[in-house]
Amino acid sequence: xxxxxGRRPIYMDHAAxxxxxxxxxQAMAGCLTADGVxxxxxxxxxxxxxxxxxxxxxxxxQVAALANxxxxxxxxxxxxxxxxxxxxxxxxxxxxxxxxGRHVITARTEHSATLAACAQLEREGARVTYLVPGTDGxxxxxxxxxALRDDTVLVSLMHVxxxxxxxxxxxxxxxxxxxxxAVFHVDAAQSAAFLSLDVGWGVDLLSLSSHKFxxxxxxxxxYVRHRPRLRLQPLMFGGDQEQGMRPGTLxxxxxxxxxxxxxxxxxxxxxDRWRLDGLTRRLEQGLLDLEGVVINGRxxxxxxxxxxxxxxxxxxxxxxxxxxxxxxLGSACTSASATASHVLRAMxxxxxxxxxxxxxxxxxxxxxxxxxxxxxxxxxxxAEQRRRTTVWADYRSGTPVADLYGTDAGEAAG
Amino acid sequence: xTGRAAWSAEVRRHFRLxxxxxxxxxxxxxxxHGAAGAVSWGTQVRIGVTLDQAGHIVDLSxxxxxxxxxxxxxxxxxxxxPRMHREQAAAVTATAMAEALALPAERLGPLIVVEDAxxxxxxxxxxxx
Numbered sequence: 091x092x093x094x095x096g097r098r099p100i101y102m103d104h105a106a107x108x109x110x111x112x113x114x115x116q117a118m119a120g121c122l123t124a125d126g127v128x129x130x131x132x133x134x135x136x137x138x139x140x141x142x143x144x145x146x147x148x149x150x151x152q153v154a155a156l157a158n159x160x161x162x163x164x165x166x167x168x169x170x171x172x173x174x175x176x177x178x179x180x181x182x183x184x185x186x187x188x189x190x191g192r193h194v195i196t197a198r199t200e201h202s203a204t205l206a207a208c209a210q211l212e213r214e215g216a217r218v219t220y221l222v223p224g225t226d227g228x229x230x231x232x233x234x235x236x237a238l239r240d241d242t243v244l245v246s247l248m249h250v251x252x253x254x255x256x257x258x259x260x261x262x263x264x265x266x267x268x269x270x271x272a273v274f275h276v277d278a279a280q281s282a283a284f285l286s287l288d289v290g291w292g293v294d295l296l297s298l299s300s301h302k303f304x305x306x307x308x309x310x311x312x313y314v315r316h317r318p319r320l321r322l323q324p325l326m327f328g329g330d331q332e333q334g335m336r337p338g339t340l341x342x343x344x345x346x347x348x349x350x351x352x353x354x355x356x357x358x359x360x361x362d363r364w365r366l367d368g369l370t371r372r373l374e375q376g377l378l379d380l381e382g383v384v385i386n387g388r389x390x391x392x393x394x395x396x397x398x399x400x401x402x403x404x405x406x407x408x409x410x411x412x413x414x415x416x417x418x419l420g421s422a423c424t425s426a427s428a429t430a431s432h433v434l435r436a437m438x439x440x441x442x443x444x445x446x447x448x449x450x451x452x453x454x455x456x457x458x459x460x461x462x463x464x465x466x467x468x469x470x471x472x473a474e475q476r477r478r479t480t481v482w483a484d485y486r487s488g489t490p491v492a493d494l495y496g497t498d499a500g501e502a503a504g
Numbered sequence: 505x506t507g508r509a510a511w512s513a514e515v516r517r518h519f520r521l522x523x524x525x526x527x528x529x530x531x532x533x534x535x536x537h538g539a540a541g542a543v544s545w546g547t548q549v550r551i552g553v554t555l556d557q558a559g560h561i562v563d564l565s566x567x568x569x570x571x572x573x574x575x576x577x578x579x580x581x582x583x584x585x586p587r588m589h590r591e592q593a594a595a596v597t598a599t600a601m602a603e604a605l606a607l608p609a610e611r612l613g614p615l616i617v618v619e620d621a622x623x624x625x626x627x628x629x630x631x632x633x
Contacts, residue, residue: 404569480550
């Protein structure tokens with residue numbers, strides 16, 4: 091990236107995307123040119139096609155191993171968005187076409203891919219229950235169970251929220267759903283790199299994204315329960331690749347890159363998890379030492395994501411002051427009117443605080459000195475911004491946070 | 505969570521300098537204090553101006569809650585209006601600030617709040633005549 095004002099750029103946006111691991115990139119490069127494995131895996135019967143098919147099968151096993159899944163259930167996609175669409179639309183359209191039900195349970199804090207797919211299903215006649223999280227960001231398992239109906243065909247929840255890092259207890263939810271015919275889909279895009287997953291817990295569908303765990307962009311996977319076979323209505327039609335669920339020539343280099351990245355995750359997942367947990371705690375404590383910092387998502391979290399709001403500053407202005415650090419700002423700010431995050435709004439965070447929220451997400455190559463450098467830069471930028479703002483002056487004069495920002499900000503700020 | 509706005513060089517310069525930033529307070533013979541906007545609007549500005557006996561601006565200070573364009577506009581005012589007569593300063597518009605800072609039309613909203621706060625401050629100072 092372009093360095094800013096001579097300062098060392100520090101990337102802390104791994105929840106948005108990760109760099110490709112050099113070993114994965116090397117494996118991909120071996121699948122492109124004439125001296126590599128460039129064949130079409132569907133071209134059975136000659137060496138080039140067979141070599142490609144072998145590499146695809148190998149990658150399929152590597153990705154399946156992430157979730158202790160049967161490789162036969164892995165369907166390649168273009169990424170988590172396609173996986174989620176195929177899961178959500180595929181299950182519910184299949185069920186509705188056969189009169190087996192039309193009710194879906196999901197949460198207001200889900201990724202836009204899930205929410206938009208559910209909105210499309212509503213236009214097609216489905217009924218969707220959107221669960222509301224607590225102020226800590228968690229969706230209680232009991233809320234899922236309370237929303238179940240006889241005609242519920244799908245429960246779709248994310249393992250780790252992409253904005254707050256808050257965990258959903260997948261294993262416990264799956265156990266409770268075991269007696270209900272509803273299909274359980276888990277969006278594991280943010281969790282695969284760090285958390286143990288096992289579809290044997292009772293997960294019927296699992297969405298994965300390669301570029302969230304040091305694989306290439308443009309490739310993902312949907313695990314579909316293979317025994318007993320779960321049937322979906324495909325989104326696209328064409329050849330018989332991927333059991334007819336996802337036709338089109340397979341991008342061997344992408345799949346091999348994802349497979350290699352998955353294998354690396356399995357080798358180091360526990361070590362990465364504990365190391366990042368320690369670094370994120372260091373970051374969290376350092377930020378909390380600064381006055382007027384609110385943690386968004388105080389429930390149990392994944393080890394790599396920390397979302398905070400800074401009282402007394404405007405998000406866009408603090409973002410500019412922090413240029414050079416790769417962070418996600420909790421608002422869309424490419425125009426004059428900013429929009430607060432739907433996740434934070436669902437948690438009851440006031441718009442003013444949501445617009446001053448930042449997501450720090452650490453990764454495989456984040457070091458302790460990066461965390462300390464970020465803390466130092468945030469402290470400096472925050473102090474300077476607060477010197478300029480009306481809100482901070484009012485806060486220091488004793489105005490309660492709830493009065494500064496309205497609604498339930500006081501509760502959210504704790 | 506999305507990308508960030510691209511700011512002009514002038515906005516960046518004034519954002520970095522932040523001329524006049526800090527608590528507005530009585531600093532001279534005649535002091536006026538103005539305010540406009542609200543946190544719920546996304547922009548809130550408080551401006552203090554100090555005038556000399558002849559009605560010329562000696563100093564302008566500000567605090568605001570706003571985007572970089574808002575902060576840059578306040579800084580630009582603090583660099584531009586000192587030595588202007590009060591009536592001349594009252595004629596400074598949001599459009600003039602936008603031109604000086606090379607800001608697009610959609611950023612006029614926060615600058616209008618800055619303009620309102622400036623006029624309020626100048627009027628407040630005039631009431632002490």
